[in-house]
Structure formats: C-alpha cells, structure tokens
Amino acid sequence: MISNSLCDRILSKITFLQKQKINSTSSNYWNITNSQGIFLSDLVDFKKPKSILEIGTSNGFSGLWLNLNLDVSSKFTTIEIDKTRYELAKANFESVGLSNFNCVHSDALKYLSYCEDKFDFVFIDAGHCLYHDILDLLISKKLLTENSILIFDNVSSHSQLDEFVKTCFEKFNCELIKIGGGMLVINF
Numbered sequence: 001m002i003s004n005s006l007c008d009r010i011l012s013k014i015t016f017l018q019k020q021k022i023n024s025t026s027s028n029y030w031n032i033t034n035s036q037g038i039f040l041s042d043l044v045d046f047k048k049p050k051s052i053l054e055i056g057t058s059n060g061f062s063g064l065w066l067n068l069n070l071d072v073s074s075k076f077t078t079i080e081i082d083k084t085r086y087e088l089a090k091a092n093f094e095s096v097g098l099s100n101f102n103c104v105h106s107d108a109l110k111y112l113s114y115c116e117d118k119f120d121f122v123f124i125d126a127g128h129c130l131y132h133d134i135l136d137l138l139i140s141k142k143l144l145t146e147n148s149i150l151i152f153d154n155v156s157s158h159s160q161l162d163e164f165v166k167t168c169f170e171k172f173n174c175e176l177i178k179i180g181g182g183m184l185v186i187n188f
Helices: 004-022 034-047 061-068 083-095 108-114 128-140 159-171
Strands: 051-055 075-080 101-105 119-124 144-153 173-177 183-187
Touching: 004 061, 004 083, 034 061, 034 119, 034 144, 051 061, 061 075, 061 083, 061 119, 075 083, 083 101, 108 128, 119 128, 128 144, 128 159, 159 173, 159 183
Parallel strands: 051 075, 051 119, 075 101, 119 144
Antiparallel strands: 144 183, 173 183
C-alpha cells in the first residue's frame, strides 16, 4: 500500500510539473493529460500490477501517475531514449521518494531485445512508428504475464496508427479509450 505522505508528494510533483508546462513555451516534454493520468492511476489501482513497464518516460509525468496507486512492493521500470528527459524524470522520481523504480536510458527496442523481466502492465507513449515492433517484441520475447494489460497512447490523434489499431482489434481483446489523443487498451 502506498503511504499518504508518498501520495501527497507525488500529487504535489504532478501539480508542479503541470504548472511548469503551462508556463513554458518549450515543447520538449510530451505529457499525458490529467484525464489520462487519472485513468492510468485508477487502472493501476484496479489491476494491482506487480510489475509496470513504461516506454517513453519524458519528464516522468505519466510515471508519477502510474505510481500514485502502485503498491510499494511492485516494480516500476521506465525507458527513455533522450538523456535530458531521462535525467529529469529520474530526478522527479527521486524527489518524491519513490524507491521501487528503475529508470533506464536506452532505445526501447534495444532494451526489450535483451530484457528478461515479465510485466503485467505496460504503458507505451513513444515514437508511434515503433508501436508495432514494441508489441511484437513484448509478445515474441514472452515479456507479458498472463492477464497483462497494454496501453498505447495517441492512437486516435495520429492517422499513421490506424492500421496498427485495426490489426490489434482483429487479433486481441481491445478497447479504445477516447481521452487525450486516444488510448488503445489491450487485455491479454
């Protein structure tokens, strides 16, 4: 169970990052919306995952939402390819006192190709051209536990993902959640 003080620190950091984004003219950090954050946090609370993988950390905003209801005994791994965003995310996680995280600076496909961990909750908010390859690696390397859940972000806002979404609906048990740029939820 997450402590009230950790929960308060995470919510405080989320608020800080929201204000920082509002006051910034830079678009170096691609963050989910509050509605998406609440959805992810509620889904974590409902599914009670033991191991979360996030692909596309940015500044750690979505990772904070994912950790809001994550049991402290669960593992959280997040992958970011950009060194600056990786360092900022790691600092944001440490500043709230998270201790169950593994922040990885790597290309997602390279990381997944040698990864041996298993995950029961995966959130992907990375380069859209990688979505198909990420899904293939997660399945072929058997990195998903039974009854795992995958969430792909921005599937409605980028037409190049239309075929990917169509294929997923043909092969898997899927739902399209119409918040933010659209979230494709795949239940295994």
